[in-house]
Amino acid sequence: MENKINLKALVDKRSNKVIFIESDHAFVDVLLSFLTIPLGTIIKLGREHSVPVEIGCINNLYSSVEEIDARELRSDACREMLLLPRNAAESHCKNLVLQIDHNAKPTQYFVCSRYCLATATSKFFSYYPGLLCVGCMDTMHREISFSVDVASAFVKERVRLLITDDLQLISPFCTSIVSLFTKLEVTNRNTTEELHFNIGVDEVMNLLISSLVSKTPLTETLLKHKPVAELNHDNNYQAVHIDPQTGGEMVLMxxxxxxxxxxxxxxxxxxxxxxxxxxxxxxxxxxLTLPLGFVTKQIQDGSLKGCIDQLYWSVQDLNAQYLKSNHHKEMLLNPKLVPGFCYNSLLGIEEAAYYYLGSGLTTDSSLIHSNRSSESFKIEPTDHNSSARGFxxxxxxxxxxxxxxxxxxxxxxxxxxxxxxxxxxxxxxxxxxxxxxxxxxxxxxxxxxxxxxxxxxxxxxxxxx
Incomplete structure (x- = not known):
């Protein structure tokens, strides 16, 4: 039986638009997970759910990878890396109540037959079987699994937040609500009504797509039940500003x-x-491998048709009391690539670091410092330089x-x-x-x-x- 999440919405009867919804951590985590999803995965999910979305030129990139002759690629793994890109926050998203990428294959990890990783004589693994172990030069074909126990992905489990129609997260306090009502010119409580919704995977997928193309994705998803399908500017391009931390004049070799x-x-x-x-x-x-949050971070002038940028910037302003840790906030505001997926330094995106902690993997280095186990160390894929040479x-x-x-x-x-x-x-x-x-x-x-x-x-x- 498919999981559902209950949402309580306050709707403006005059305009038939959602003012805000109330939900616990389960829905907030699903919403925040949007920022970690690679662009290629969004294209793939749209096709699987029969709600294709035209994200600028990203669809054409995806189709070009599908159609390119295998002889042009370094390996079959390169095509898989692009068409099925991995999410660096995978371990934090695997326990979401609603899994829009429920057909995704779990990441596989391979070590050599001597199991070097477990004995700490080697700190390397591979995503793909058949590569050589750096520690002993044996073939890495033995698959291992890592246990991950993440009850709540990004926010604390008893958190309750209000989510506006344009996906801003606001605290459920009087001052926030009054400010919102004033902005929307809602002056009379009689013009509003309370509605309840039970949403599943289809609604979440529609919400993701609508967030890319609409300023009112909750209304589109909950009241109209139909996402808009295109994200472009009809050739009427508006200039966008590059983040000053990653843009500007660079001295390059x-x-x-x-x-x-x-x-x-x-x-x-x-x-x-x-x-x-x-x-x-x-x-x-x-x-195609870049997380949505990284792309959103580069767009600071409000030129997008959608409102995914509102979600991003509201996370930046979100009080630390709502999030599980600073590490979780960093995962959303500065999402990274899976180790081994960084092509070059031109875009300024980093790879996540994997740490082996007992029998599990974590990307949170602070857990390493607080753990006394001698088996805690950083690991990286043996093939992590393959993408540096390109696909x-x-x-x-x-x-x-x-x-x-x-x-x-x-x-x-x-x-x-x-x-x-x-x-x-x-x-x-x-x-x-x-x-x-x-x-x-x-x-x-x-x-x-x-x-x-x-x-x-x-x-x-x-x-x-």
């Missing part, structure tokens, strides 16, 4: 920059397509369209792109660019919030029909 050739329509001032090496495509493919074999050249459809370089494909855009040969120019950290983050944001990623990342004033 020459090898840290990525060179790309842009084919631009002079009259329309748009990028028709780009020709680039495997390093650029590796960067684009890595977007693709090289050298290779690819054609990348403005909306991030990626193909091995093909003149016929490029001609079809120009035909579709109605751009003649006499109207194009080539422009070679070096992309560093700032442009990489701009491209990430444009890929998420627009269906013209290359134009919006590299050209300041795109053509408008």
């Amino acid at each position: 020459e090898e840290d920059n990525i060179s790309i050739k842009l084919i631009i329509s002079i009259s329309k001032n748009i990028v028709c397509y780009a020709e680039a090496g495997e390093d650029f495509v590796n960067l684009l493919f890595s977007f 693709l074999k090289g050298p290779a050249i690819f054609t990348v369209t403005d909306n991030l459809v990626i193909r091995p370089i093909s003149t016929i494909f490029e001609l079809s792109v120009l035909d579709e855009l109605n751009v003649p040969f006499t109207d194009i120019e080539e422009r070679v660019m070096l992309m560093g950290k700032k442009l990489a983050l701009s491209l990430l944001v444009a890929s998420f919030a627009s269906d013209s990623a290359l134009t919006n990342a590299f050209i300041s004033e795109p053509y408008q029909e």
